[in-house]
Amino acid sequence: MRDFRDAKTMAQTLREALGAKSIPLTHSDSLELIAKLFGQRDWNTLAARIQAAGGSADVPASAQQSPPGAVRQEIAVATAVLDRYAGFYQLSEQAVLGVMREDHHLAVQLTGQRAVAFFAESQTEFFAREVDAQISFVIAADGQATSLILHQNGDKPMPRIDAASAKQIADRTAERVKNQSPASGTEAALRRLIEGVASGQPDYVDMTPALAAATREQLPHLQPFLADLGAIESTRFLGVGAQGEDVYSVRHANGASHWRIALDATGTISTAWVSAGP
Template sequence: MAQTLREAIKPKAELTRSESLELIARVLGCKNWNVLSAAVQAAGGTAQNSEPQEVLLDAAVLDRYVGFYELAEHGVMTIRRADGRLVSRLTGQPDVPLFAESSKRFFAKIVDAQISFVTDVSGVAQSLVLHQNGLDIPMPRIDADRARRIEQQLTQKLSSNRPSPGTEAALRRLIDGLRTGEPGYDAMTEMVANATRQQLPALHKEISEAGGVRSIEFVGVGNGGVDVYLVQHERRPLYWRISLDGRGAISTAWVAPGL
């Protein structure tokens, strides 16, 4: 099973939304997403989060948010206006329409995410905060030239499909720290450090149950320029996505089962 999944994602190092749903279902012991969805609904729940009520905003208000926002030096969130709504696009990903729930907060329907804009006294956005997967990810506003440079660098990395220097070593240190329960927070960005503190009990348990590291293999470059690694542990494999900022601090770190 591990070999099958590894070969399936190796050419692109990314899973589509439907593939991700199928993976979640299999991790939870269901045959496929339809089976899991039916089980959730039968239990009185729902497989989709309820959406807030949309409010309509004037074009003049929306235009104050249009622009480019930087994601940890390796991605750009582009916000534009189309058909009376805002549309977001993170580097390397498709457009995501946004729906206003207030004058400064927006939600997506095709992904479970929200965006809040931080404005100056005139109402023009100076930054945004992406709320997703339990994290609040700040992104400062940048000009078009910097956005273009960041996206060009990312395009070059995706084309090369090579790991960034230092990511494997940083991953090894991170895994060791999670196993001992003492990750090096000073080697992380503030956002990653805060998220790691919140999730440390679960991460420590997962790494401990997986066992010692036998090997680490680079799989490819994923969306946003993150490096994807397959870590073979004594008892089960895990996939890691990791990136470093310009100072060498861990700016992205995600782990998922390697079925």
């Protein structure tokens, strides 16, 4: 069965099928519809996921254009300012965002992903050109960044941590990836999450604030998607992903879904991704 990495092929199939019925649909519109099917905000967001998974997801020119009034302009920022932002910021118990200066911009790399260039649009606000993501730095009185907020599929605040703590997280995640064993509690948490979202009443207390905010935003798309799949019949652990998240295939009464889920130290769901397919 297909999953989100086949989105471009699915968009083309949809366009051809509708064309055969004399229903016109542009290439960019078909991509946007498929992105919504997978619970993503837009094609740019889904394309970033595909690229992170090692797939190809070229964004058509029409999809790359920002809406009127939203065009982002790069400004010059002193390298001394960029150097103060360089460091490590914790996304979760399994993942760290590394920030480095490269010439006159920042290179940002999340655990398990490749680095992405971010460009300044103010002294504290940065944007990426190749993915739909922005970063805001929170600055202390001495000019040092104490945390940042990643604006992508919701707002994700990340406190700054030292290099030793970042290494501990990286080592722990690498060990989990090596062992490929599920973390305690993820299967039960996944079942609760699916049932809650499908009913339209997810337990936001069971999620971190950032995940709860993202779930609220995407609930209008997620709820009908999971409700149509029907009741859970079985779950199957597939392995541990590059960011230390547990990967599951869920069989429903009317189909299947593919999940990535992680819990924080308190057992709260900190990460949850879903796509169609086993």
